[in-house]
Amino acid sequence: MKVLVIGKGGREHALVWKIARSPRVERIWVAPGSPGIAGLAECLDIRVDTSLSQPEKLAHEIARLRDWALAEGIDLTVVGPEDCLAAGLADVFRAAGLRVFGPSAAAARLESDKAFAKDLMARIGVPTAAHRTFADSGAALAYLQQTGAPIVVKATGLAAGKGAIVAHTLAAAEQAVRQILDEKAFGAAGAQVVIEEFMTGEEASLFCVTDGECIATLVTAQDHKAAYDGDQGPNTGGMGAYAPAPVMTPELIRQAEETIVKPVLREMQRLGTPFQGVLYCGLMVNAAGPRVVEFNCRFGDPEAQVVLPLLATDFVDLALAACDGGLGQMAVRNASGAAACVVMASGGYPGTYETGKPIRGLDALNGRPQVVAFHAGTARRDGELVTAGGRVLGITAFDADIKAAVWQAYDAVMQVSFDGAHFRRDIAHRALARHGA
Numbered sequence: 001m002k003v004l005v006i007g008k009g010g011r012e013h014a015l016v017w018k019i020a021r022s023p024r025v026e027r028i029w030v031a032p033g034s035p036g037i038a039g040l041a042e043c044l045d046i047r048v049d050t051s052l053s054q055p056e057k058l059a060h061e062i063a064r065l066r067d068w069a070l071a072e073g074i075d076l077t078v079v080g081p082e083d084c085l086a087a088g089l090a091d092v093f094r095a096a097g098l099r100v101f102g103p104s105a106a107a108a109r110l111e112s113d114k115a116f117a118k119d120l121m122a123r124i125g126v127p128t129a130a131h132r133t134f135a136d137s138g139a140a141l142a143y144l145q146q147t148g149a150p151i152v153v154k155a156t157g158l159a160a161g162k163g164a165i166v167a168h169t170l171a172a173a174e175q176a177v178r179q180i181l182d183e184k185a186f187g188a189a190g191a192q193v194v195i196e197e198f199m200t201g202e203e204a205s206l207f208c209v210t211d212g213e214c215i216a217t218l219v220t221a222q223d224h225k226a227a228y229d230g231d232q233g234p235n236t237g238g239m240g241a242y243a244p245a246p247v248m249t250p251e252l253i254r255q256a257e258e259t260i261v262k263p264v265l266r267e268m269q270r271l272g273t274p275f276q277g278v279l280y281c282g283l284m285v286n287a288a289g290p291r292v293v294e295f296n297c298r299f300g301d302p303e304a305q306v307v308l309p310l311l312a313t314d315f316v317d318l319a320l321a322a323c324d325g326g327l328g329q330m331a332v333r334n335a336s337g338a339a340a341c342v343v344m345a346s347g348g349y350p351g352t353y354e355t356g357k358p359i360r361g362l363d364a365l366n367g368r369p370q371v372v373a374f375h376a377g378t379a380r381r382d383g384e385l386v387t388a389g390g391r392v393l394g395i396t397a398f399d400a401d402i403k404a405a406v407w408q409a410y411d412a413v414m415q416v417s418f419d420g421a422h423f424r425r426d427i428a429h430r431a432l433a434r435h436g437a
């Protein structure tokens with residue numbers, strides 16, 4: 001079987017690492033891939049992550065990739081990032097008869113249009129924060145006078161994880177509304193805002209692979225969005241993750257499947273836009289049970305780095321069942337252990353960051369079967385591996401329990417260095433506290 005993976009980050013490195021373990025797979029290509037992925041697959045010089053502000057260029061590159069996939073006889077395409085799904089990559093591939101793991105543009109609206117997702121949830125009674133949607137800043141500001149703070153203001157479109165502002169004061173909420181609607185801080189992604197109730201509790205991420213009807217639930221995870229220890233500092237794309245998330249007990253997972261995932265999938269079918277691929281439910285858990293913070297239409301990054309190593313079932317079998325239907329007949333097994341991923345980031349990240357710094361010590365991790373260094377932002381310069389992104393590496397370890405996995409991950413991090421590197425030292429702190437460590 002010939003597999004194509006789309007993307008270049010740590011999530012895609014984890015996908016390729018997992019797909020490469022499938023006995024069904026003969027060859028893997030990745031567009032565009034990374035130096036870490038190059039050891040496992042062939043990297044193609046076609047990028048489909050072009051900013052959505054250039055839709056014609058992106059459509060052209062998607063068509064080029066489709067033509068390449070047809071010519072090569074690709075059996076399965078797995079899409080990592082959300083922007084090309086929202087731009088219709090899966091639609092273009094399916095229309096050409098190619099099998100693709102990932103939702104259509106219409107189904108990807110669960111992530112790419114928060115107003116759509118919130119209205120859908122309200123309509124069918126899925127537990128989530130109460131909300132209102134506004135295109136007019138005057139009306140939004142008047143509404144804020146009624147709600148007060150804390151309150152959450154979100155740009156409705158894709159904003160690379162930066163579009164949600166948790167405002168602890170009325171002034172901060174008003175500023176967020178003005179920045180999004182009047183100053184267009186997120187461009188077209190901010191044509192509307194969703195203003196929603198501030199929820200308290202513990203966050204967790206639930207990943208359900210689906211063929212549109214049946215679901216296979218993978219292990220739960222938690223990521224660490226804040227830059228510094230103790231969840232302090234600015235938000236990032238994710239400074240680390242671990243799985244499973246003990247806050248999501250088997251009973252709460254069942255509850256989330258019944259009250260959230262299945263009703264949403266049924267409604268997407270009813271709308272004529274079934275969701276196929278992986279539905280990532282960002283949840284807030286408190287005594288009232290799990291409520292939806294947001295949906296994503298793809299794996300999390302860095303959550304994929306901890307969820308996929310704990311999947312005992314062949315991921316390719318799962319992806320094929322999602323594409324072709326018949327997921328209901330599959331027994332999905334998750335491994336019993338735990339995994340932790342520590343992100344090593346460039347100096348300055350998440351602000352302006354340095355690049356081009358030589359990375360040392362990765363060779364020392366060879367021969368550790370329970371450790372993988374997933375590359376998030378690296379490049380080869382004159383044969384040398386250097387930093388090339390804000391998040392550089394996701395050093396991941398899996399072991400019998402979370403304490404052992406965390407220990408192994410940090411022991412590995414200590415072997416690796418580059419100028420300016422920083423990382424959180426408290427990955428999995430909530431699970432470790434429950435574990436009594």
Ligand code: AMP
Binds near residue numbers: 152163196200225282
């Ligand atoms: P989002 O982009 O929607 O995932 O939001 C980013 C982060 O903002 C989430 O991971 C939460 O930490 C926080 N957040 C978003 N919505 C809410 C909410 N309604 N109540 C509390 N925190 C929220």
Ligand code: GLY
Binds near residue numbers: 161238299301303
């Ligand atoms: N780690 C958060 C995300 O992938 O959206």
